[in-house]
Amino acid sequence: MTFKRLLFGRPLKSSEVDAEKMPIWKALPILSSDALSSVAYGTEMILLELATVGAFAFSFSLPIAIAIILLISILIVSYRQVIDAYPQGGGAYMVAKENLSMMWGRLAGVSLLIDYTLTVAVSISAGVLAITSAFPAGLPYIVPIGIIFIWFMVWMNLRGTSESGNVFALPTYLFIVCMLILVGKGLFDWLTNNVQAEHHVSIPTAIPSGLTWFVLLKAFSSGCSAVTGVEAISNAVPNFRDPAQRSAKRTMLTLGVLLAVIFGGVTILSQAYDIHPDSTGTKTVLSMVAEDAFGRGVIYYIIQIATMMILTLAANTSFNGFPILASIMAQDNNMPRMFSNRGDRLAFNHGIITLGVLASILLIVFGGRTESLIPLYAIGVFLSFTMAQVGLVIKWCKEKSQGWKRKAIINGIGALVTFFVVIIFSLTKFEEGAWIVVFITPILLWVITKINKHYKNVAKQLNVDLAVPIPTTDTVIIIPVAGIHKVVVSTIGYAKALTPNVVAFYVAFSPEAAKEMEDKWAQWNPGVRLVVVVSRYRTVIKPLIEFIGRIEYHLGEKKRVTVLLPEFFTSKWWHRLLHNQSAFRIRATLFARKDVVVATVPFRLND
Incomplete structure (x- = not known):
């Protein structure tokens, strides 16, 4: 068994691709772990923003959470319509490409690719923070631990979807169960007034002085990190087992319900237990909620470990x-x-x-700090949300299929809300790092536009009219030789089998060497004409180029020039360093010429 097979498993046949498709129970942990994991820090991001004006503002976390849950509901309904309209997958990219234009499709694709990369960095850094909240001794090693987690994810996904799904399903379901138990226990404590903090959960009716709309919008935009990841299911519809559309829509609905219950529940409990976010960044809000609910016992540590695992596995959504x-x-x-x-x-x-390489770079650059990565996080995904919704509105209005007005209204509301979030993010998070995404998005859009232009240009040049017969051209073969030996013998034999028009070309560095070579060639007489040129400046390439030019001038367009290079290859790499690389230099020079065919006749040496 080879090391590669031991590391990655046996190769799979193309016909086995159906076995790699996911049932609902496996798709939920693979494609929803990003969105589910964001509840671990969504509430905390809201409280951190509100804390900038004082603890009195924490009561606004609940109405902000309700607004985010409404946004989640709109997106879940909208993306279920995306699944119906584009069962071939691709999500926002396909919708924008087909209903807006290819340029908008590329923008949606770039936005999502950026978001997927940031998701890995944010999820891994948050996962490491969750475990260091329980075990502070690991704080100095956040970045190395995070990089180990990233490349563990790379390794598991290289082993295939089915295998990674089997490994990642248990931690995801453990987290879901832990969160439901935590929310249930916390709500029970709250409803029975069995909480230590003398604090009441309420929805404020007025904005007190000192709290501005700008701060509320910043808190809302930070909390919207809980929304990222819902689009992954629509991107991967072809990876579901049949009936793929129905399975994908059920997974999407299940995700929406879980997000609303867990995110809303954790936000309520943060008020019920009067949780204040840790300014040092060493303790998470979820950790403090779990500690208040269960104390620092076994259940607390299970919750922290489950949170660490789901946050790490959230990156798996991006890896799919x-x-x-x-x-x-x-x-x-x-x-x-x-x-x-x-x-x-x-x-x-x-x-x-x-994805593994890019996420590792981000983790190193930002020092593994979740709060530094969050401002970059959601602009891309909400921009793609907006384009998907606008694209669907155009689609329904053009097709006017049954129920098109209802669908257009749903997607129209979704487009307005998500565009509003994009504007909020761009304004409130611009100085905190969002400018990086705003800056890099058009650069990547320009790059992939150039890639597309290159492929179109190549296709245009390589296009063949099947009705036109293949033109035949004769060729003259030039063989640069450095002497008479077996490599030259085999090359001349091969050339004569192709065409009788063969010329050997030799560059001498002195008249005496030229005379000696001509005498040897005449004595050998291989049936091929030898042209000898004396180079006063001891260079081989320039005389060869000039000779090719003279041949082309006399031949015109009727014949093509081919340069056939005799080249021997040593059995050991260091042996090659002991020989001149003249064939390599000639090949590198002639490859730049459009009018010359360059080929090599290899001769392999023994030890």
């Missing part, structure tokens, strides 16, 4: 979404074509590895 989206974009010539190729385990290896 990024490669699938990149492959769809590559099929449209908007990404390098390598991203559309599946590996031995039917995974999109290039997308998985690229």
Whole structure:
């Protein structure tokens, strides 16, 4: 068994791709872990913003959470319509591409690719913070631990969707159960007045002095991190087992219900237990809620470990979404074509590895601090949300299918709300780091536009009219020789089998060397004409180029020049360093010429 097979498993046949598709129970942990995990820090992000004006503002966390839950509901309904309209997958990219234009489709694709990369960095850093909240000794090693987690995810996803789903399902369901138990216990304490803090959960009716709309909007935008990830299911519809559309819609609905219950519940409990966010960044709000509910006992540590695992596994949503989206974009010539190729385990290896590299760089640059990454986080995904909703409105209005008005109204509301969130994010988070995403998005859009232009140009030049017969051209073969030896003998024999028009070309550095070579060639007499040129400046390439030019001048367009290079290859790499690399230099020079064919006749040496 090879090391590669031991590490990644046996190769899978293309016919086994159906076995890699996901049932609902496996799709939920694979595609929803990002959205589910965001409840671990969504409430905390709201409280951190409100804390800038004072603890009196914490009562506004509940109405902000209600607004975010309404946003989640709108998106769940909207993306269920995306699944129906585009069962081939691609989500916002496909919707924008087909209903707006390819440019808008590329923008949606770029936005999602950026968001997927940030999701990995944010999820991993938050996961490490969750575990260091319980075990502070790990605080100095946040970045190394995070990078280990990222490449563990890379490794598992390179082993295939089915295997990674089996591994990641248990931690996700453990987190869901832990959160439901925590919310249930906390709500029971609150309803029975069994809470230590003398604090009442309420919805404020007026904005007190000192609290501005700008702060509330910043808190809302920070809390919207709980919304990211809901689009991943619509991107990966083809990866569901049949009936794929129905399974994807059920998974989407299940996700929406869980998000509303857990996120809303944790926000209520943060008020009920009078939780204040830790300004040092060493304790999470969820950790403090769990500690107040259960104390620092076994259940507390189980919750922290489950939170750490789900936050780490949240990156798995991106490790499924990024490669699938990149492959769809590559099929449209908007990404390098390598991203559309599946590996031995039917995974999109290039997308998985690229995502791992980019996320590792982000983790190192930002020092693994979640609060530093959050401002970059959701602009891309909400921009793609907006384009998807606008695209669907246009689609329904054009097709006028049954119930199109209702669908257009739903998607129209979704477009307005998500665009409003994009504006809020751009304004409130711009100085905190959102400018990076605003700056890099158009650059990446320009890059993939250039990629698409290149592929179109290549296709245009390579296009063949099947009705036109293949033109035949004769060729003259030039063989640069450095002497008479077996490599030259085999090359001349091969050339004469192709055409009688063969010329050997020799560069001498002195008249004496030229005379000696001519005498040897005449004595050998291989039936091929030898042209000898004396180079006063001891260079081989320039005389060869000039000779090719003279041949082309006399031949015109009737014949093509081919340069056939005799080249021997040593058995050991260091042996190659002991020989001149003249063939390599000639090949590198002639490859730049459009009018010359360059080929190599290899001769392999023994030890």
